[in-house]
Amino acid sequence: MYDHRRLGRELELFDTDPLMGAGLPYWLPDGAIVRHALEEYVREVERAAGYRHVYSPVLGKRELYEISGHWSHYSEDMFPPMALGSEEVVLRPSLCPHHALIYRSRSHSYRELPLRIAELGGMYRSELSGVLGGLTRVRSIQLNDAHIFCTLEQAVDEARSALELIGRAYADLGIRAARYRLSLPGEGGKYVADPELWERATGLLKQVLAEAGLAYDAVEGEAAFYGPKIDVQITDPAGREATLSTVQIDFHQPERFDLHYIGADGAKHRPVMVHRSIIGSVERAVAHLIEEHGGAFPAWLAPVQLVVLPVSDAQEEQAHEVVRRALARGLRAECAGPGQGSLGARIRAARLVPYQAVIGEREADGDLVAVRLRDGRRPGAQPVEGLLERIAVCADTRAAELWSAA
Structure with a gap:
């Protein structure tokens, strides 16, 4: 059984420091390679699916989150506002309000929809110390997020396509979904009080799951404050469950930000906002990958893909030349020479590297x-x-097999 908190440190992927604070891990060079490869993979998949990438600030005025509803429904999980002259700014707890503003900054025709906006962006949540752990629960989060602005008629197809993207990514990453959960509201003031909104969005998500042919469990008390969602659940080696990926259909944010598009009739219409995250937070995704693969990442994700091992000093220069040739092809390669121990010891030290030469x-x-x-x-x-x-x-095709028949 692998624990990413222990194994990730042993493999020198990430670590923490009390001076940085709990829930604020830093990435070491090999971990940064895994993270970068994962982020580039996500961007590539999204571009091929018609998404356009943006960058937005990690700060926003308090008023922004008052409009979105985060301040009234989610402020306990947000960091306190910071005074900036006569204004207050807040570290964002999600990317949704920023993307709503990006959409609102331009006029849109029905001919442009669906408009798919994606970002790998930072967000911050004031998690209690007792729930923090390794990379799975952190306060500084790098989220693979996207928002699709579409017509009501397009919403089901867009949400179903997002689920298909999630399935493809899981196959490429060697991840298995434990179950699909339809997350519904519970009792109390945590949720937006709009029964019609909840009923419409829930009905559409049920249609998405039915058309995708996916069995699911409906669970109350797990929805976002503004709407229901489909959560893709994973389990760690100890059987603990967590959400990795999500798909949501949202009528609330478009209303709050007064979003619209010009329809074929020349009139203004309200778009639907589909939220989706293929791999969720990069931190939780890497934690799961460490535990799923025991550090033996697929070749395309491995920090070092090839290690070259000269038997003696006489072959060391040639070994370095092989490394140079590998690097020139965009591969991640290193030389482990005789100065690092016997050949057997060097082979054992490189046991998680996909290829040894x-x-x-x-x-x-x-x-x-x-x-x-x-x-x-x-x-x-x-x-x-x-x-x-x-x-x-093998790396370019993200193949699971290291040495298939030629």
């Missing part, structure tokens, strides 16, 4: 490497260029 006297004479795979297989001596091509193809 040993260079002895025989290999050096023929521009070859003796290949060892992380799973224990030994394909044997291979031409250097042939190996680099295999690794590049």
